[in-house]
Amino acid sequence: MKDYTKKSKEMGEVKLFWTWSSPYAQRIAWALKLKGVEYETMYEDLANKSRLLLEYNPVHKKVPVLLHNGTPICESLVILEYIDETWNTTARLLPEDPFARANARFWAKFSDDQVLPSAFHAYVSQGVEQEKAKDHTLQKLDIVEKQLTGKKFFSGETLGFLDLVFGWIAVYLDIVEETSGIKILDKERFPLISAWKENISCIPVIQETWPDREKLIDKYRHMRQYFISTAAVKNGKAS
Template sequence: MAEVKVFGAWGSPFSRRVEMALKLKGVVYEYIEEDLSNKSPLLLQYNPVYKKVPVLLHNGKPIAESLVILEYIDETWKNGPSILPKNPYDRAIARFWARFIDEKCLPAMWTACWSVGEDQVKAKEEAEELLKFLDNELKGKKFFGGDNIGLVDIAANFIAYWSMIFAELVGLQLITNDKFPNLCAWMDEYLNSSFVKEYLPDREKLAEYFGARFLKTSAAAK
């Protein structure tokens, strides 16, 4: 039997992506929790370039970066539903939106949540402009890929769960039904999926962890 290990962190949306994809494919794996303030020698050995989680270890061979890992999982394990579409064009489009989320939306939303004053106002406007593209992409769809959860949905787990907790912590209304009706409908569908629920960190624990971080950031900004 193939040996599969995941080096991750409990509160990381990127680690959770990998676990969700393995669950979707029915792959049995060993999970190894990393302390990101004191990274293990194995993590540094397996991901010497970025030195971060997640890392997938398959038969002793490491794969880093969550989107890369998701594609590897889809190509390696054929059982279970496909994570990427079969059609080459649709696959390219899915890759495009997944990268758009990681490279554009997540940094903008993170900045909007953790900025203050005029910087936060500007960051919120920038994030909303980007989220409009996702809302438009979801018109007439249950999920980004259609009727089933796929690559883009898994990539957008931060938007559906983490970002809402962060926004609540700082008193920011970022994703509302009046501005983003399609995105909000998708979030409801996605978060109510039984297998998604299984791989979401405890909301209270996550809020407590990042709430403490927010207080430190606020204190430093004064």
């Protein structure tokens, strides 16, 4: 990849408020690296959020937040489009054609409104509820699978916007499976998503920023325990 650092420095100061275990934050780190944007990482402990995070994202109080020359941008899909429009001279994430752009936005919304919440539900539940959430996730993934017909990446022959959006399937689904004891990404049912996972994990920028598997498993195991015990207390199943 060319060195775009000089150009990106002229564009001012960039900070990314994130935590390394968030799939939403991860896609922003990928986009900035793909664009060659130099940025400062502001690590957030979500159990003890910083004053700055609450100031910059007062509505949702969540990572990721991109701070560009002191101006905050929130919501990961919004940030991805901002990055693409601001560092717009090369490595475009979204295609140029309006219909292809609409298509990418449609599936990004499908990822975040339908597939990711469903997989999250399977991750933080147990028993019958977990089975239902798993089935729901599989049905959503059946739809995603079809989008890869005849393609190496969601965007076609090269990595793009939708690959970053669906990147959580490549990195985090495996961790969800490992920590919650369910199998979701079966190679026979999802041959195209499985092949895509291999393709995306070979991209240098993605490889370089892939979170440590053991650390992720440890973190996700603890988070699951926390969510399940919180739900049990809420439902009156524990004191």
